[in-house]
Amino acid sequence: MRHALLVVATLLACSVHAQPLAPAGTGERYDGHRVVRATVRSQRDLDTLLRLSPDMWSHRVEAGGTDFRVPPGSMAALRASGIPFAVVVPDVQRAIDAERARLAPQAGGPIDGSFFDDFKTYAQVNAYLLTLRDLRPDLAEVFTIGASLEGREMRAIRIRNPQAGGGACKPMVLLTGTQHAREWIATMVTTYLADRFIRQYDTDPAIKAVVDAADIVIVPIVNPDGYEWTWTNTRLWRKNRRPNAGGSFGVDLNRNWGFKWGLPLPGGNGGNANPGSDVYWGTGPFSEPETAAIRDFALGKPQVRWHNDIHSYGQYLLYPWGWSPDPSPDDADFASLGAQFRALILAVHNLAYAPGRTYTRLYPVSGGITDWFYADRKAFAFLFELRGSPGGFVLPPDQIIPNCEEVFPAILAAAQWTIQRYPFRADTDHDCVYTLADFGAFQTLFAGGDPRADFNGDGVLNLADFGAFQTAWALGR
Ligand SMILES: [Zn+2]
The missing domain is CATH 3.40.630.10 (Zn peptidases)
Incomplete structure (x- = not known):
């Protein structure tokens, strides 16, 4: 099933980029185009829909129905195909005009x-x-x-x-x-x-x-x-x-x-x-x-x-x-x-x-x-x-x-x-980048007994703080 869906999604391929292009200065019109939500039951259904629609609006085949923009000239063929569908936008151009x-x-x-x-x-x-x-x-x-x-x-x-x-x-x-x-x-x-x-x-x-x-x-x-x-x-x-x-x-x-x-x-x-x-x-x-x-x-x-x-x-x-x-x-x-x-x-x-x-x-x-x-x-x-x-x-x-x-x-x-x-705590010199300078700054804090050097928060400054600092530094945290 999973595999079948992937194949289906793969085949959608050609639909998304089939939209006709408007020459500069004019608008593409969609008079009488409908958006239909179709139930894609098989590969054959999908092939048919992709033939009839220049522009699939859904990103992929969906269990709840897949949206296709269908030009007026293709509606009769869609009805004849027997593919179950509902019209979700009755006239795309009218929707755009409104x-x-x-x-x-x-x-x-x-x-x-x-x-x-x-x-x-x-x-x-x-x-x-x-x-x-x-x-x-x-x-x-x-x-x-x-x-x-x-x-x-x-x-x-x-x-x-x-x-x-x-x-x-x-x-x-x-x-x-x-x-x-x-x-x-x-x-x-x-x-x-x-x-x-x-x-x-x-x-x-x-x-x-x-x-x-x-x-x-x-x-x-x-x-x-x-x-x-x-x-x-x-x-x-x-x-x-x-x-x-x-x-x-x-x-x-x-x-x-x-x-x-x-x-x-x-x-x-x-x-x-x-x-x-x-x-x-x-x-x-x-x-x-x-x-x-x-x-x-x-x-x-x-x-x-x-x-x-x-x-x-x-x-x-x-x-x-x-x-x-x-x-x-x-x-x-x-x-x-x-x-x-x-x-x-x-x-x-x-x-x-x-x-x-x-x-x-x-x-x-x-x-x-x-x-x-x-x-x-x-x-x-x-x-x-x-x-x-x-x-x-x-x-x-x-x-x-x-x-x-x-x-x-x-x-x-x-x-x-x-x-x-990412509290940027190991960025000891606060320049947003993790460099060796941060080690130097940390060492200075540590040597001075600064509470900010208590990196693991256990109340004492010891080698474990160096380890915690190094880990955070390597992860950019
Ligand atoms: Zn997008």
């Missing part, structure tokens, strides 16, 4: 009511980060983490309390969203995380403790060119806006990371070298300025110990590896964290998210962000897939706040875990 009409009056201007009542443009998100900063300039700063291919700012917000003590080096938690342009809910959720950490600092002791002890950096829109394109042209655009050789556009940013980049894997979702594909991995690792900017920031901040990327949809909590079915060296920790996140999310609105390794839970991926952060940056890394029902990527706005609310406790728990695991 969304546009709803958003148009507010898209240019100031925000009425709550920011999270409806989806927001790139400009509005950027402005809102400044609003948050101005609420608590003592806790937040806004900065540019990089520029997109078309020169748009990748704006970031950093939240921490420099007055709270805990040493010059605190563990950094990096949260990124919207590598994939059409996943609008990811933009809202990442922005909400910043909002909550800032607004509830004074009233929620758990939030205060995290902001005091950690350094939180949030980048709501990693792919601003693609995001802007989904607002102005093609709503279902996924990649960035790289003009490729051959006239197509876009690199899938989440196949462009430098770890196992360009590695062909079973199942076409893993990435490929075809520029027209929706999972095109680019001309080289970090060929895209958007991925390179996040990489450079992460390499320049040795205190990054946690990374969380936010996507939609499917309600998954994914961890390494994406490139291999084998467990990572930290699989037990990842599994325990995944189970904890699942329970925390479930407790908010009773919605189940499925934790697991990307390769086996979702599908094989090479050149993904999570594997890079874990393997090359030695940070714990998760990727969350958010809500997509009803409407898939064109989610109704009343889903935004509940989705934000349920994810926040999991992110808070991730930050708490990071603080506990």
Whole structure:
């Protein structure tokens, strides 16, 4: 059964990157296209569906039904096939038009009511980060983490309390969203995380403790060119806006990371070298300025110990590896964290998210962000897939706040875990890196009888403290 599912997932391959490309300046339309949730009973069913659909919306075949976008010309054949299905979006273009009409009056201007009542443009998100900063300039700063291919700012917000003590080096938690342009809910959720950490600092002791002890950096829109394109042209655009050789556009940013980049894997979702594909991995690792900017920031901040990327949809909590079915060296920790996140999310609105390794839970991926952060940056890394029902990527706005609310406790728990695991205690000279200088500084503390040298906390300074220090030092803790 497990094997059969894997084969099925493998065969889905071709579907995801079959989406037709829009020429620059025009929008792809989806008049009369439906999204159907089909019950895939066999290989034959799947073959049929992939023939009829240019774009499978689900990430993999699901027991509860798998979402496919079906053009009007293929509906008769789908009905004739006998495959059980329900229509979940009766007309994709009508859903997009309704969304546009709803958003148009507010898209240019100031925000009425709550920011999270409806989806927001790139400009509005950027402005809102400044609003948050101005609420608590003592806790937040806004900065540019990089520029997109078309020169748009990748704006970031950093939240921490420099007055709270805990040493010059605190563990950094990096949260990124919207590598994939059409996943609008990811933009809202990442922005909400910043909002909550800032607004509830004074009233929620758990939030205060995290902001005091950690350094939180949030980048709501990693792919601003693609995001802007989904607002102005093609709503279902996924990649960035790289003009490729051959006239197509876009690199899938989440196949462009430098770890196992360009590695062909079973199942076409893993990435490929075809520029027209929706999972095109680019001309080289970090060929895209958007991925390179996040990489450079992460390499320049040795205190990054946690990374969380936010996507939609499917309600998954994914961890390494994406490139291999084998467990990572930290699989037990990842599994325990995944189970904890699942329970925390479930407790908010009773919605189940499925934790697991990307390769086996979702599908094989090479050149993904999570594997890079874990393997090359030695940070714990998760990727969350958010809500997509009803409407898939064109989610109704009343889903935004509940989705934000349920994810926040999991992110808070991730930050708490990071603080506990990486107190930077063996970084004796507080420069965020573990060098021989830390040994010298420790020795000085020890020789001076400083209580900070009582590393194992037994009240006496002896050789055992050296052993404990060395262990923590080697683990970067
Ligand atoms: Zn995504």
